[in-house]
Amino acid sequence: MENRKSSIDQVFTGLLVLSAGICLLAYLYATDLPEHFSAGRAMILHVQSIQDGIPAEVHGQLMKKTGFWLSYDEQFEQPDWTAYILTRKMVLSGTEERSENFRPDTNVITGSASPSDYRGSGFDRGHLVPAADMKWSPESMSESFLMSNMSPQVPGFNRGVWKRLEEKVRQWAVKNDSLFIITGPVPGSITQTIGQNKVGIPEYYFKIIMDISWPDYKGIAFLIRNEPSDRNIFDFAVSIDSIEKILSTDFFPDQDPKEIEYIEGSIDLRQWR
Numbered sequence: 255m256e257n258r259k260s261s262i263d264q265v266f267t268g269l270l271v272l273s274a275g276i277c278l279l280a281y282l283y284a285t286d287l288p289e290h291f292s293a294g295r296a297m298i299l300h301v302q303s304i305q306d307g308i309p310a311e312v313h314g315q316l317m318k319k320t321g322f323w324l325s326y327d328e329q330f331e332q333p334d335w336t337a338y339i340l341t342r343k344m345v346l347s348g349t350e351e352r353s354e355n356f357r358p359d360t361n362v363i364t365g366s367a368s369p370s371d372y373r374g375s376g377f378d379r380g381h382l383v384p385a386a387d388m389k390w391s392p393e394s395m396s397e398s399f400l401m402s403n404m405s406p407q408v409p410g411f412n413r414g415v416w417k418r419l420e421e422k423v424r425q426w427a428v429k430n431d432s433l434f435i436i437t438g439p440v441p442g443s444i445t446q447t448i449g450q451n452k453v454g455i456p457e458y459y460f461k462i463i464m465d466i467s468w469p470d471y472k473g474i475a476f477l478i479r480n481e482p483s484d485r486n487i488f489d490f491a492v493s494i495d496s497i498e499k500i501l502s503t504d505f506f507p508d509q510d511p512k513e514i515e516y517i518e519g520s521i522d523l524r525q526w527r
Contacts, residue, residue: 299509299517301466304337307434310507315363317402321394322383324402326359327441330454331367332405335438335503336382339466340427348389359402367401371449380407382437384420405439406448406455410482416459419476419487423463426526431467436460436505440477456480460497462505464517472525473517488527494518 301307304323308316314325314334322338356379359366372379383403388394397403407416427433439456446455457480464473475494476487495518498504506514 298468298513299464299466299471299506301339301434301464301506301509304339304434306508307436307464307506308335308337309503309505317359317361319394319397319400321388321391321397322403324382326362326366326402328362328364330439330441330444330447331371331451332453333382333402333438334441335436335501336403337434337436338383338387339432339434340387340423341432342428342430344387344390345424345427348386350389350392350395352385353396353399355396355399356404357400359400362402365451367404367449367451367453369401371401371451371453372404372406373449375406375448376409377406377448377455378409378412379404380412380416386420387424387435405459406453407459408480408482411478411480415478415483415485415487415490419461419478422487423461426463426465430465430470432465434462434464434466434506436462438501440500442500460500462494462497464494464506470525471513471517472522474521474523474526488523491521491523491526493521 308323312325314327317324317326322336324336325334327334356369358368369379379401381398381403382405383398385395385398388398423433423435438460439454440458440460441454441456443457444454445457447453448455458477459480460475460477462473462475465471473494475492475497476490477492477497477500478490494505495515498518
């Protein structure tokens with residue numbers, strides 16, 4: 255387990271060092287697009303539903319909620335990942351208040367984590383699908399407080415850099431119209447647990463954001479250590495492809511390989527600032 259944690263640390267450090275270089279390469283690569291892009295045809299993604307973005311092979315229990323999907327990992331009692339689509343209308347029209355109804359998810363076949371697992375642990379019950387993104391629906395707001403959507407987060411992380419990233423995502427949804435968002439822990443970084451159900455404590459979290467609004471498709475991802483940080487969120491920006499490699503998971507498997515690989519393999523921070 256220690257070797258696996260060390261490997262994640264090395265990857266994390268390497269990605270941060272290379273992120274500036276990736277941005278430069280993205281700029282240069284933009285002048286050398288695949289032939290059918292430079293010929294004048296815009297890139298096309300076909301992402302109409304949450305199902306269009308999830309992996310072809312799901313290793314945990316696949317659960318479909320009103321506003322999001324998730325894959326539940328029984329070993330660490332939290333999601334492998336969560337996925338949902340957030341639109342401008344959802345953000346601007348959302349009026350539902352936080353339910354604060356933290357409770358076990360009775361639809362988890364093996365039984366989910368419990369709020370009591372977190373009690374006295376020093377960790378927040380960290381939403382992977384933010385409650386503030388589910389304000390458009392009473393059902394979605396309520397389901398966002400199921401323990402199947404929670405992961406142990408250091409308070410200074412959950413209420414600091416992670417919260418700032420979540421707020422930025424909502425701003426991007428308003429600006430770009432429609433985003434596909436995938437969030438989860440990095441399982442290889444889990445070495446400790448809390449509570450009777452032994453809920454794993456991730457040392458790193460990832461978030462993938464894909465702009466699925468025609469015609470300006472673009473993507474960005476973030477890899478952040480589970481600790482307080484005053485750094486700018488863009489310091490943690492990485493390519494989507496790098497997250498997929500860490501997780502050994504392929505999101506958006508049904509998209510055209512040339513087009514999705516270009517979006518996943520490069521980031522241009524100018525498009526997101």
